Amino acid sequence: MPTAPAGTLYRGREGMWSWVAHRVTGVLIFFFLLVHVLDTALVRVSPEAYNAVIGTYQTPIMGLGEAGLVAAIVFHAFNGIRVALVDFWSQGTRYQRVMLWVVLGLFVVTMAGFLPRHLSIVFGGH
Amino acid sequence: MSTQTAIPTPRSPYARRKTTRGNFELYSWVFMRASGVLLVVLVFGHLFVNLMVGDGVHAIDFAFVGGKWASPFWQTWDLLMLWLAMIHGTNGVRTIINDYAERDATRGVLKVLLYLAFTITVVLGTLVIFTFDPCPSDAPAELLASFCTA
Numbered sequence A: 001m002p003t004a005p006a007g008t009l010y011r012g013r014e015g016m017w018s019w020v021a022h023r024v025t026g027v028l029i030f031f032f033l034l035v036h037v038l039d040t041a042l043v044r045v046s047p048e049a050y051n052a053v054i055g056t057y058q059t060p061i062m063g064l065g066e067a068g069l070v071a072a073i074v075f076h077a078f079n080g081i082r083v084a085l086v087d088f089w090s091q092g093t094r095y096q097r098v099m100l101w102v103v104l105g106l107f108v109v110t111m112a113g114f115l116p117r118h119l120s121i122v123f124g125g126h
Numbered sequence B: 001m002s003t004q005t006a007i008p009t010p011r012s013p014y015a016r017r018k019t020t021r022g023n024f025e026l027y028s029w030v031f032m033r034a035s036g037v038l039l040v041v042l043v044f045g046h047l048f049v050n051l052m053v054g055d056g057v058h059a060i061d062f063a064f065v066g067g068k069w070a071s072p073f074w075q076t077w078d079l080l081m082l083w084l085a086m087i088h089g090t091n092g093v094r095t096i097i098n099d100y101a102e103r104d105a106t107r108g109v110l111k112v113l114l115y116l117a118f119t120i121t122v123v124l125g126t127l128v129i130f131t132f133d134p135c136p137s138d139a140p141a142e143l144l145a146s147f148c149t150a
């Protein structure tokens, strides 16, 4: 396997960067999920243990982490649909670049719906 | 005697090459796309209910989980999400290990670790959903869902 492939049309353009972002977000979500199942398993230890650990998730810093996690999954999800459309839809490859802009548009709209709500919960007292 | 030329069965499946290891990579490629579509619904629903509705993250505590897992609907939802996300994510990370770990030994070790993490997480997560008791009798009532005392 060559470690430095020769330049291709594909390399360095939107297609490559969306692939890199898809890969990075996928790994991130995977590791989150391993930890997430462990912390949820604390409900089998005791209500006190679960509440103590979940309490640390309700701090402003973790709130920002949750926002980042949601951003990662929203991008991965929409771009994953785009990847599937490129593969299965007969016009998919022709519109792959347009679809990336649609993905980014949907990403912005979704985050615009989510962030104000989540951040006001996280930073809004309690 | 009728002379016969061997005509191959018209609909014999197309094979680019004779495979010796089955079509595992094809199935896993299809699975990534099919599970992805389902996960959009499952994960977005999960995030919406746990982060957007009511008090969002602030509402999450033992009683909140008790309220959700008292219902077979959310048990099934979470079980499906657990299995699909773990198989999808493990298969994705397997691809990435194959891409970057070039030495056989490194690849072997990383995959053993990956499958170990997969097994532990899926078994633990499944057990938690099925053995969960929303109203443990030795716990203070104010930490439990309201239906425990009713």
Ligand code: HEM
Residues within 6 Å of the ligand: A029, A033, A036, A037, A040, A041, A066, A069, A073, B043, B046, B047, B050, B051, B057, B060, B065, B068, B074, B078, B079, B081, B082, B083, B085, B124, B125, B126, B128, B129
């Ligand atoms: C910050 C965001 C998140 C919060 C606050 C959160 C919260 C929770 C809570 C409170 C539970 C307990 C049961 C329930 O409510 O259904 C749970 C379980 C679960 N969550 Fe999340 N979650 C988040 C993100 C995610 C993501 C992104 C995934 C998928 C990749 C996920 C997958 C799961 C699974 C599979 C379970 C069941 C665990 C088990 O079987 O023990 N969660 N989550």
Ligand code: HEM
Residues within 6 Å of the ligand: A019, A022, A023, A025, A026, A027, A029, A030, A033, A073, A076, A077, A078, A079, A080, A081, A083, A084, B032, B033, B035, B036, B037, B039, B040, B043, B085, B086, B088, B089, B090, B091, B092, B093, B095, B096
């Ligand atoms: C929310 C819905 C999701 C959709 C629509 C989706 C879609 C996809 C698709 C279509 C692929 C294949 C990409 C390719 O073959 O080039 C993929 C790869 C991947 N996904 Fe997801 N996925 C979702 C959720 C998740 C979750 C919850 C995790 C983590 C537990 C995850 C982790 C990964 C990883 C690690 C890869 C491999 C990336 C690579 O090979 O570059 N995905 N996803």
